[in-house]
Amino acid sequence: xxxxxxxxxxxxxxxxxxxxxxxxxxxxxxxxxxxxxxxxxxxxxxxxxxxxxxxxxxxxxxxxxxxxxxxxxxxxxxxx
Numbered sequence: 728x729x730x731x732x733x734x735x736x737x738x739x740x741x742x743x744x745x746x747x748x749x750x751x752x753x754x755x756x757x758x759x760x761x762x763x764x765x766x767x768x769x770x771x772x773x774x775x776x777x778x779x780x781x782x783x784x785x786x787x788x789x790x791x792x793x794x795x796x797x798x799x800x801x802x803x804x805x806x807x
Contacts, residue, residue: 731759 729737735756742748 731756731763735760 735753738748738753738756742753
């Protein structure tokens, strides 16, 4: 089964050769290809956002662990 891009390319080629092309089919294929591209871009952006958020959570966790360690050292120094 041809992909959306292949269908669109076939319709464009037919139009360039001067053949009759179903304008509705062309518009539908173009809209589907644009939607597919937008979906791909959105998924990539969501993955990047998720990776950034995971990195921030790990950084905050490490910062909290460091702060707890420093506080423990301060408390131990006060007791000494």
